[in-house]
Amino acid sequence: MADTFGQDLVGLLPNLRRYAVSLCRSPDRADDLVQRTCEKALASRAFFKPGTRLDAWLFRILRNTWIDELRRERVQGTRIDIDDAQDLPGTDGPSRAEDRLALSAAGAAIARLPDEQREVLVLVCVEELSYRETADVLQLPIGTVMSRLARARQKLADQLGINPSDERSSSNRKPR
Amino acid sequence: MMTDHPFDDETLMAFADGELDQATAAEIARAAEADAAVAARIAAFRETREIARDALQDDASVSADLRASVQRMVDEATVPVTQTVPYRKAGVMQPRATRWALPLAASIALAIGGAGGYFAGFQSSGDGNAFDTAGLSVPGLSTALNTVPAGQETPLGEDRFRAIATFRDADESLCREFELDKTDGRSIVAVACRPGAVWDVQFTVVAQRADNGYAPASSLDVLDAFLTARGAGEPLPVDAEAAALGALAR
Numbered sequence: 068m069a070d071t072f073g074q075d076l077v078g079l080l081p082n083l084r085r086y087a088v089s090l091c092r093s094p095d096r097a098d099d100l101v102q103r104t105c106e107k108a109l110a111s112r113a114f115f116k117p118g119t120r121l122d123a124w125l126f127r128i129l130r131n132t133w134i135d136e137l138r139r140e141r142v143q144g145t146r147i148d149i150d151d152a153q154d155l156p157g158t159d160g161p162s163r164a165e166d167r168l169a170l171s172a173a174g175a176a177i178a179r180l181p182d183e184q185r186e187v188l189v190l191v192c193v194e195e196l197s198y199r200e201t202a203d204v205l206q207l208p209i210g211t212v213m214s215r216l217a218r219a220r221q222k223l224a225d226q227l228g229i230n231p232s233d234e235r236s237s238s239n240r241k242p243r
Numbered sequence: 244m245m246t247d248h249p250f251d252d253e254t255l256m257a258f259a260d261g262e263l264d265q266a267t268a269a270e271i272a273r274a275a276e277a278d279a280a281v282a283a284r285i286a287a288f289r290e291t292r293e294i295a296r297d298a299l300q301d302d303a304s305v306s307a308d309l310r311a312s313v314q315r316m317v318d319e320a321t322v323p324v325t326q327t328v329p330y331r332k333a334g335v336m337q338p339r340a341t342r343w344a345l346p347l348a349a350s351i352a353l354a355i356g357g358a359g360g361y362f363a364g365f366q367s368s369g370d371g372n373a374f375d376t377a378g379l380s381v382p383g384l385s386t387a388l389n390t391v392p393a394g395q396e397t398p399l400g401e402d403r404f405r406a407i408a409t410f411r412d413a414d415e416s417l418c419r420e421f422e423l424d425k426t427d428g429r430s431i432v433a434v435a436c437r438p439g440a441v442w443d444v445q446f447t448v449v450a451q452r453a454d455n456g457y458a459p460a461s462s463l464d465v466l467d468a469f470l471t472a473r474g475a476g477e478p479l480p481v482d483a484e485a486a487a488l489g490a491l492a493r
């Protein structure tokens with residue numbers, strides 16, 4: 068049996084990195100995260116079911132790794148150097164995320180989204196996972212995925228001035 | 244009906260994303276033809292998808308360093324591995340103390356407080372039925388603990404029992420780390436020790452096993468913290484384990 072697992076893994080590095088950046092919002096940390104994800108993936112490759120999407124499986128590992136890291140940092144908070152602290156996610160909210168993500172208006176708008184909405188947006192719209200696959204990666208009900216995704220895109224559309232004639236959003240606005 | 248269309252945002256989004264069944268999709272296509280507002284909303288969802296995709300392209304750039312480093316890992320990993328217990332072979336427990344230096348209490352709080360869908364429990368000794376926790380009340384568990392060598396599996400009722408490692412704790416009690424795959428998709432990682440004549444489950448982490456069988460790594464980190472605090476020794480080699488288990492039978 069030809070073993071393409073390793074090459075498939077390398078081939079998905081761009082996708083892994085993109086997802087990692089969207090989670091930790093720092094290029095350096097994203098690289099570390101991708102690296103650790105690959106280590107874990109290689110160690111637990113026996114769990115990968117051939118015929119299923121490798122990218123979705125890897126995203127799941129990456130996300131679990133990231134969550135573990137955040138927990139660890141939370142408990143070890145006092146040990147983190149000041150120098151590293153500026154890389155900490157979630158400490159100063161969207162403004163830093165804006166700096167770090169793409170400079171375009173769209174990138175900035177995506178960066179302003181709440182983490183849980185951005186994550187769903189990235190998995191579905193950028194990585195092209197199905198709703199079901201996304202729900203599996205995030206371990207969420209599919210309905211939650213859909214509502215977060217719809218909200219994320221609505222916000223994006225609002226901020227980028229798409230769909231200004233949407234009767235729904237205009238009817239929600241207060242009359243001048 | 245046409246101006247007051249019945250489709251909510253999520254349905255229209257699902258249409259734009261090609262996630263709807265044919266019948267619903269056809270219905271929405273008709274509605275979009277008849278109602279420009281519906282069409283505009285669908286178009287907006289398509290557009291946000293494209294915008295997101297384009298905006299994040301740069302994040303997908305992989306540095307030569309990262310690529311080389313992963314390629315190296317892949318090359319090293321292609322050496323054939325015998326698969327017994329995929330993510331945690333007996334003997335892989337060694338660098339515990341260095342790998343995870345958190346105080347035990349912090350780790351427990353972290354496991355219980357975590358939102359990740361697993362929970363850690365510690366069974367106090369002296370309970371009537373030490374196994375009656377977290378899905379461990381399985382007939383035959385004691386026997387499996389007494390007999391199944393590390394790295395091997397056995398069916399236990401409808402569950403699967405897998406012995407991971409055998410070691411002695413700081414008090415020289417015989418301990419076994421094992422996993423129990425439940426039929427409902429949960430996987431229990433546990434440690435049982437035998438300070439006296441019966442097995443006493445001292446640690447359990449219940450992890451929701453994914454379809455892909457990947458148990459959250461964090462549960463194993465918590466286990467490592469527990470083993471460290473417990474003063475667990477290195478896993479016994481095969482012959483020492485056999486001798487220790489053999490002694491139980493007498």
